[in-house]
Amino acid sequence: MYGQDVLSGDWRRPKKGQIPKIPAELDLVVEDAEGRFCGAVVACDxxxxxxxxxxxxxxLFPLTPAGFLLDGKPVTLVRPAAAPQAPRRSASGSVAVEGLRARVARESRIYVEGVHDASLVEKIWGHDLRVEGVVVEYLEGVDDLPAIVAEFAPEPGRRLGVLVDHLVPGSKESRIASQVSGDDVLVVGHPYVDVWQAVKPSALDIPAWPNVPRGVPWKEGVIAALGWRMDPQEAWRHILGRVQTYADLQPELLGRVEELIDFVTTPHPSP
Known part of the structure; x- marks a missing residue:
């Protein structure tokens, strides 16, 4: 007379369609199927x-079909999809190449003034340089740069980039740079007396790089002013150890190194 018992059968299953599957995202508020516990999702595994x-x-509740109520209606909670991971970045900020095998070295080269410069470039841009097949060598000063450039014999496809310290108007470095620069030679530099200063003071927990009086060897003067009980090599290891990414370096160095990498990896167009 009254038709089918409304309480018979599986009340959790809607008359039409399937019970919706809802990702158990954090802070989603649901009840258990019996309506005895209501709360927000704080974890799902x-x-x-x-x-x-x-x-x-x-x-803790099992992820059973129709095990929960959302707004009074039965739902099946499922584990949320893992969020897509951002691509891993190298220390220079570029996208890291996974499973990298170093490219065969190009004929083009980058020269830097000293071993400290070379170790800093390797730490931040080493991954990028291996991707591009660029070798970095150091000069032990720029006084002999004209002879080194002449021996290298740069040409299209065999370019030379040089990074020097204290490249400011009127300096010895700027005069030497003007002698060797050309279509296949690029000399760039930063304004600092030494590459140490290209590291941000904040990376070393110091307020600023100290001013060293004229006539005092710069590295030794810095060490003394900062009260470090180290020789220059120990001080450099300390400084380099505090550098983790490009964010620890001054933009005056960052831009110049990126410029050199672009220069030696882009052949000079034919006339």
Whole structure:
């Protein structure tokens, strides 16, 4: 007379369609299927979903079909899809190449003044240089740069980039740079007396690089002013150890190294 018993059958299954599957995202508020516990999702893994109610009590529930109520309607909670991971970055900020095998070295080269410059460039740009097949060598000063450039014999496809310290108008370095620069030779530099200063003071927990009086060897003067009980090599190891990424370096150095890498990896166009 009254038709089918409304309480018979599986009340969790809607008359039409499937029970929706809802990702158990954090802070989603649901009830268990029996309506005995209501809370927000605080965790979800292969063991189940953990809910926390407004009193801070937590309970773990299995991820069973139609095991929860959302806005009074049955739902199946499922583990949320893993968020896509951002590409890994190298120390220079470029996208890291996974499973990198170093490219065969180009004929083009980058020269830097000294071993400290070379170790800093390697630490930050080493990955990029291996991707591009660029070798970095050091000069032990720039006084002999004209002869070194002549011996290198740069030409299209065999370019030379040079990074020097204290490249400011009127300096010895700027005069030497003007002698060797050309279509296949690029000399750039930063304004600092030494590459140490290209490291941001904040990376070393110092307020600033100290001013060293004329006539005092710069590295030794810095060490003394900062109260470091180290020789220059120990001081450099300390400084280099505090450099982790490009963010620890001054932009005056960052831009010049990037410029050199672009220069030696881009052949000079034919006339």
């Amino acid at each position: 292969k063991e189940g979903v953990t809910l926390e109610d407004r009193h801070g009590r937590r309970r």
